Amino acid sequence: EPEVTQTPSHQVTQMGQEVILRCVPISNHLYFYWYRQILGQKVEFLVSFYNNEISEKSEIFDDQFSVERPDGSNFTLKIRSTKLEDSAMYFCASSKEAYEQYFGPGTRLTVT
């Protein structure tokens, strides 16, 4: 069964460093998303991406964040200059028809 994959599973970085989180969505899906979950809190939407552009972004998704689909298979989230409060689990999701989203296993980002 096809699934969303994410790498790395755990990333540790120092404050101020750039990180890139990678996702491979399900191959015939057209809509892509990033969500995050700070430890002990609810899952929050960050950004959605369709047709090679951002469809919507949340207040969290400021200028420090960017997304890209560099080729036909990968979908990346870049944080330009990480802050302590960026420590969270980041989930990538994809969907074929915009309403049934399938999530990857997540990348745990720890900023020290």
Added chain:
Amino acid sequence: AQSVTQLGSHVSVSEGALVLLRCNYSSSVPPYLFWYVQYPNQGLQLLLKYTSAATLVKGINGFEAEFKKSETSFHLTKPSAHMSDAAEYFCAVLDSSYKLIFGSGTRLLVRP
């Protein structure tokens, strides 16, 4: 704006007992509703979804949920809990821009 409220951050049941996890939603349009499960150190797995067809929705692992418009509820049930059901369960509503709005989650503990 859509929102989701999950009553009870923790629910404890005995193995073999009925599982009932509560979810109430707020939506100005007919909602698409979802239940996701998160096992420890894993991603979000779609349990079931309501997309305005049948009001009783069956999902994986013996779970089902009933959409009640009059009560704005979408409670998740399972007739007989199994130890393997211990996990965190999230109710979510799809908003008008196709992003998921999650509840705070309910941690299910199953006692032997």
